[in-house]
Amino acid sequence: MIAIAGVGLIGGSFALAVRKAGYAGKIVGVSSPAAIQAAIARGAIDEGMPLAEAAARADLIYLAQPIERILATIGEIDQYVRPGTLITDAGSTKRAIVERAYQKIQRGRFVGGHPMAGKEARGVEAADADLFRGRPYVLTSPDEELETWIAKIGARLVRMDADAHDRRAAVVSHLPQLLSTALAPMVEDSAAMAGPAAVDMTRLALSSYDIWRDILATNPMEIDAALAGYIERLQELRASLPDLQDEFERAAQAARRLREST
Amino acid sequence: MIAIAGVGLIGGSFALAVRKAGYAGKIVGVSSPAAIQAAIARGAIDEGMPLAEAAARADLIYLAQPIERILATIGEIDQYVRPGTLITDAGSTKRAIVERAYQKIQRGRFVGGHPMAGKEARGVEAADADLFRGRPYVLTSPDEELETWIAKIGARLVRMDADAHDRRAAVVSHLPQLLSTALAPMVEDSAAMAGPAAVDMTRLALSSYDIWRDILATNPMEIDAALAGYIERLQELRASLPDLQDEFERAAQAARRLREST
Numbered sequence: 001m002i003a004i005a006g007v008g009l010i011g012g013s014f015a016l017a018v019r020k021a022g023y024a025g026k027i028v029g030v031s032s033p034a035a036i037q038a039a040i041a042r043g044a045i046d047e048g049m050p051l052a053e054a055a056a057r058a059d060l061i062y063l064a065q066p067i068e069r070i071l072a073t074i075g076e077i078d079q080y081v082r083p084g085t086l087i088t089d090a091g092s093t094k095r096a097i098v099e100r101a102y103q104k105i106q107r108g109r110f111v112g113g114h115p116m117a118g119k120e121a122r123g124v125e126a127a128d129a130d131l132f133r134g135r136p137y138v139l140t141s142p143d144e145e146l147e148t149w150i151a152k153i154g155a156r157l158v159r160m161d162a163d164a165h166d167r168r169a170a171v172v173s174h175l176p177q178l179l180s181t182a183l184a185p186m187v188e189d190s191a192a193m194a195g196p197a198a199v200d201m202t203r204l205a206l207s208s209y210d211i212w213r214d215i216l217a218t219n220p221m222e223i224d225a226a227l228a229g230y231i232e233r234l235q236e237l238r239a240s241l242p243d244l245q246d247e248f249e250r251a252a253q254a255a256r257r258l259r260e261s262t
Numbered sequence: 263m264i265a266i267a268g269v270g271l272i273g274g275s276f277a278l279a280v281r282k283a284g285y286a287g288k289i290v291g292v293s294s295p296a297a298i299q300a301a302i303a304r305g306a307i308d309e310g311m312p313l314a315e316a317a318a319r320a321d322l323i324y325l326a327q328p329i330e331r332i333l334a335t336i337g338e339i340d341q342y343v344r345p346g347t348l349i350t351d352a353g354s355t356k357r358a359i360v361e362r363a364y365q366k367i368q369r370g371r372f373v374g375g376h377p378m379a380g381k382e383a384r385g386v387e388a389a390d391a392d393l394f395r396g397r398p399y400v401l402t403s404p405d406e407e408l409e410t411w412i413a414k415i416g417a418r419l420v421r422m423d424a425d426a427h428d429r430r431a432a433v434v435s436h437l438p439q440l441l442s443t444a445l446a447p448m449v450e451d452s453a454a455m456a457g458p459a460a461v462d463m464t465r466l467a468l469s470s471y472d473i474w475r476d477i478l479a480t481n482p483m484e485i486d487a488a489l490a491g492y493i494e495r496l497q498e499l500r501a502s503l504p505d506l507q508d509e510f511e512r513a514a515q516a517a518r519r520l521r522e523s524t
Contacts, residue, residue, distance in 0.1 A: 116457045136455055158454050168452035175448070176463040179441055181506070181513040182495040186437070186488075188516035190430035191523040192420050193398055195378045197466055198520065201438040204459055205517040209510040216504035226448075227500050231493055233444040238489050242478035244443070248471040251443040254450035255467040258460065261453040 003058035005030040005051065005073055007039035010090045010115065011064030012127030015044040017153035020129040030054050039124045055080035060149070061108070063089035067097065067214035074100045074110070081108040086145055088113045092211075093169065094140050094162035096218040112140035112162055114169075115155060130154070138165055170222035174215060175230060178223070180204035265320035267292040267313065267335055269301035272352045272377065273326030274389030277306040279415035282391040292316050301386045317342035322411070323370070325351035329359065329476035336362045336372070343370040348407055350375045354473075355431065356402050356424035358480040374402035374424055376431075377417060392416070400427055432484035436477060437492060440485070442466035 002018060004011040007029040015027050029036050029045040036048030055061055055077050063070045070091045077087065087108045091097050094112045101110035117135040119126060133154035139146060140162045150157050160168070184205035187198045216223065237247060264280060266273040269291040277289050291298050291307040298310030317323055317339050325332045332353045339349065349370045353359050356374045363372035379397040381388060395416035401408060402424045412419050422430070446467035449460045478485065499509060 116455055118457065135457075138455065160455075165455075168455050172449045172452045172456045172460045176445065176459040178496070178499055178506075179445065179463060180517075181509055182492065182499055183438065183441065184513040184516040184520065186492065186495065187434045188520055190434045191520050193378055193400065193422075193427075193430050194434045194520055194523075195380065195397075197438040198434045200465060201441060201463065202513075202517040202520055203462060205510075205513040207510070207514070209507050209514075212510060213507065216506055220504040224500055224503055227496055230444065230448065231496055233448065234440070234489055234493055237440055237444055238486055241486055242482040244440075244478060245471050245475070247443055248469070248474060251446040251464075251467040252469070252471075254446040255442075255464040258446065258450055258453050258456055258464055261456070 001026045001028060001054075001058045002060045002062065003028050003030060003049070003054035004045060004062045004064060005054075006063065006065030006069065007031045007035050007045060007124050008064065009118065009122050009124065009126050009131075011062060012039055012042060012044040012124035013117075013129065013131035014062055014064065014090070014115075014153070015039070016042075016127055016129035017132055018149065019044075021149075021152035025059075028054050028058070035124065039127075042124045042127055044124055044127055051077065052080045055085070056082065058085065060145075061085060061087045063087070063091070066211070067091045067093060067218055070097055071100050074104050078105045078107050083107045084109055086111065086143065088139075088143075088146055090115055092173070092215050093218040094138070094165040098140050098162040109143070111143045111146050112165075113146070114138040114165060116158075117155075140165060166219050167222050167225075170219055170226040171229075174219060174223045175226040177204050177207060177212065178227065179230070181207075263288045263290060263316075263320045264322045264324065265290050265292060265311070265316035266307060266324045266326060267316075268325065268327030268331065269293045269297050269307060269386050270326065271380065271384050271386065271388050271393075273324065274301055274304060274306040274386035275379075275391065275393035276324055276326065276352070276377075276415070277301070278304075278389055278391035279394055280411065281306075283411075283414035287321075290316050290320070297386065301389075304386045304389055306386055306389055313339065314342045317347075318344065320347065322407075323347060323349045325349070325353070328473070329353045329355060329480055332359055333362050336366050340367045340369050345369045346371055348373065348405065350401075350405075350408055352377055354435070354477050355480040356400070356427040360402050360424040371405070373405040373408050374427075375408070376400040376427060378420075379417075402427060428481050429484050429487075432481055432488040433491075436481060436485045437488040439466050439469060439474065440489065441492070443469075 028049040039045045085108045088111045098112040136158045137155035138158045184202040290311040301307045347370045360374040377399045398420045399417035400420045446464040
């Protein structure tokens, strides 16, 4: 049996993906009644179950809740599980979660995870069996069983400890978000003149704070360092104005390489 | 007769747009032999003509070259034109061009323009009669005849003097470009973990320096001021970390308003 705590976009997609990959056992959800109902309707889970019962019966427990809920679940789940039960999560930051699991999970076997996948739509209604296909999937420690699942759902395994994950996520994910958040109010004043560039660069600014509250709260030092490093780069650009040929060529090359590798 | 100097994406699109709007006169191009051939093949112009002859015969002269070429053309065109001939341009910065025109154009009637339209593809092959439709079109001084053309091609007239244009363009267009240029090399190091956010925010970094050289060279002070203002905003975000709820809500609202007005 597989238990999914938090059957939204990611939890629901993981359920659909393992089902598509041939998993024939039961898949249960641990979530609010409304979310359980939606996840059953979507065909993602077979039924809902309280955490204690689901944890006691599951061979794999997948925590796909918001980060603060993952931290809370980690705080209580160990008492319910059978020894050696695989527990993993899909939280967007890893250090706080892995540290909490290190303190709180002894009977279970915890492996931190972060599937680098998503879409703008939220909720289990948008869940997709192919959401992880071809996308990076970070694990913070090796685990043969979980790595087999990741291969089966078509994701690309990336091994990285929690510190390295949070440092890099600050640069590739949290920094872009904050750049867009900082830009949007500036361009609004000249909205009449705004073109595709401004629209493009303020798309992330539409993000809901619901998701970002926990990310910011659990990775503030690395985010601050990424912002400081970025400000330094902007100061270098200012110092080089108006001749930015080298910077443009280097950036275009980096952007092309990024597209080849994603 | 209408003369288009520089029959690339913008010049070609203007030619197609006025033709579609019912202009029955001759449209000639002033450009390299290869560009003229391509523009004729695309159906954008009737024929090519040297600048002196085109300027002498045209009722409307449309300068859609790179900014430095526009400046050069403005330096020599006045001797050829009949008194009162309408001359306008489509350059992405306005102060340098309008200042040069103020010094150099006495017989002709110069009005600075900037159609806020474009697409990733370049060249007359990508020209489109509807490129300007619904898009802002800045004019730096009033002109009844040109305003009529702008209405006919479906663009949205925005009146703004050259200084205001360049100050605002620095924020809504030049700043977003440089933010992407600064970001791309930083995210490249962690490309394996990059998701849609990083890809989104580095799209502009793919821009060719060919276009940006002239923009940077003719608007360095306003761009520097925009970068300085943006750095200040990033420092404010850093100081507020990890609680950015107000900033996220303000930014999301600005981004939504921007989308309503573009």
